[in-house]
Amino acid sequence: MNQPVKPGRYWHALEDGRVQCDVCPRYCKLHEGQRGLCFVRARQGDQIVLTTYGRSSGFCIDPIEKKPLNHFLPGTPVLSFGTAGCNLTCKFCQNWDISKARDLDRVQDAASPEKIAEAAVRTGCRSVAFTYNDPVIFLEYAVDVAQACRKQGIKTIAVSAGYISPEPRIEFFRHMDAANIDLKGFSEGFYKNLCSGGLAPVLETLEYLKHEPNVWFEITTLLIPGENDSPAEIQAESAWVMDRLGSDVPLHFTAFHPDWKLTDRPPTPPQTLRQARRIARDAGLRYVYTGNVHDPVGQTTHCHACGAILIGRDWYDITAWHLSADGCCTKCGTRCAGVFEADEGRWGPRHQPVRLRVSERELSSN
Numbered sequence: 001m002n003q004p005v006k007p008g009r010y011w012h013a014l015e016d017g018r019v020q021c022d023v024c025p026r027y028c029k030l031h032e033g034q035r036g037l038c039f040v041r042a043r044q045g046d047q048i049v050l051t052t053y054g055r056s057s058g059f060c061i062d063p064i065e066k067k068p069l070n071h072f073l074p075g076t077p078v079l080s081f082g083t084a085g086c087n088l089t090c091k092f093c094q095n096w097d098i099s100k101a102r103d104l105d106r107v108q109d110a111a112s113p114e115k116i117a118e119a120a121v122r123t124g125c126r127s128v129a130f131t132y133n134d135p136v137i138f139l140e141y142a143v144d145v146a147q148a149c150r151k152q153g154i155k156t157i158a159v160s161a162g163y164i165s166p167e168p169r170i171e172f173f174r175h176m177d178a179a180n181i182d183l184k185g186f187s188e189g190f191y192k193n194l195c196s197g198g199l200a201p202v203l204e205t206l207e208y209l210k211h212e213p214n215v216w217f218e219i220t221t222l223l224i225p226g227e228n229d230s231p232a233e234i235q236a237e238s239a240w241v242m243d244r245l246g247s248d249v250p251l252h253f254t255a256f257h258p259d260w261k262l263t264d265r266p267p268t269p270p271q272t273l274r275q276a277r278r279i280a281r282d283a284g285l286r287y288v289y290t291g292n293v294h295d296p297v298g299q300t301t302h303c304h305a306c307g308a309i310l311i312g313r314d315w316y317d318i319t320a321w322h323l324s325a326d327g328c329c330t331k332c333g334t335r336c337a338g339v340f341e342a343d344e345g346r347w348g349p350r351h352q353p354v355r356l357r358v359s360e361r362e363l364s365s366n
């Protein structure tokens with residue numbers, strides 16, 4: 001390895017001479033020179049190191065609705081980046097060119113935490129998002145970026161599958177302001193067969209976030225025809241969210257398109273998304289959305305008390321805004337759950353690439 005590495009914080013030596021990574025429930029047990037399943041954490045000497053510290057697959061400014069987050073600083077621009085690798089192996093991965101990247105061949109840009117925070121300020125972003133691949137696997141880098149951002153008044157957002165072990169979970173989310181957790185399906189069989197993972201640790205993460213008051217979080221489920229889109233499974237997921245997390249947690253049902261190793265399934269029919277939204281609302285959830293389709297009704301936020309439109313949306317465009325400066329319905333005064341500024345952001349649907357390259361020496365000194 002000739003790229004800069006960062007010592008990992010969660011690992012321990014085993015009696016048989018291997019070293020176990022403790023970041024995620026895979027608990028990879030590594031011999032000298034081996035990499036974990038995520039590919040970016042590796043054994044080097046007697047420790048586990050992160051090989052993608054300061055490395056990015058590219059920076060873009062996105063609308064925050066694209067993460068998706070509908071109740072966290074709506075309409076604002078977010079500086080978004082990912083690295084390489086992933087700790088799940090989803091056959092339907094929609095970002096497989098990044099998550100399956102090997103030897104950092106997809107790494108296009110590099111930046112220290114301070115440079116990222118400065119870039120967010122300079123470009124008028126209100127937040128930085130760790131996205132495109134799962135930030136759990138680059139925890140040490142994500143936490144340093146989050147700390148640098150807090151010093152500049154910039155929020156940080158984790159877009160994650162929530163597949164993380166209990167101890168690193170505490171450190172990781174302590175530094176985040178918001179998260180979108182990808183709840184990929186609602187059965188162990190789905191996680192096992194399509195992601196080679198497990199559902200239980202993800203539900204633990206969601207319940208942990210419910211009791212972590214400093215992190216605003218929303219949930220996304222990508223509906224795949226014939227795999228996780230049955231009314232019974234959606235009903236079970238919605239009832240669990242209602243029971244364990246409460247009615248205020250936004251739930252997004254988004255459309256699948258054939259990708260990576262799951263190309264024999266059709267795209268999700270819009271009707272399936274609308275039906276899922278209906279089931280979840282009937283279960284008592286107040287804020288349920290459809291995504292990746294043209295559906296202004298399914299993307300609009302309504303007041304749960306009087307039914308008035310609070311935030312109208314069409315894809316990533318804000319088309320109406322009827323929230324008071326303190327986040328209440330302008331018609332009946334009921335508070336809407338979320339984190340809002342006095343006015344909506346005006347970034348719109350733009351997706352703007354940004355270059356942040358810095359020297360190898362600067363990265364090595366971090």
Ligand code: SF4
Pocket residue numbers: 021022023024025026027028035036037038039041042086087136137
């Ligand atoms: S973070 Fe990577 S190396 Fe660590 S246990 Fe998970 S997959 Fe294995």
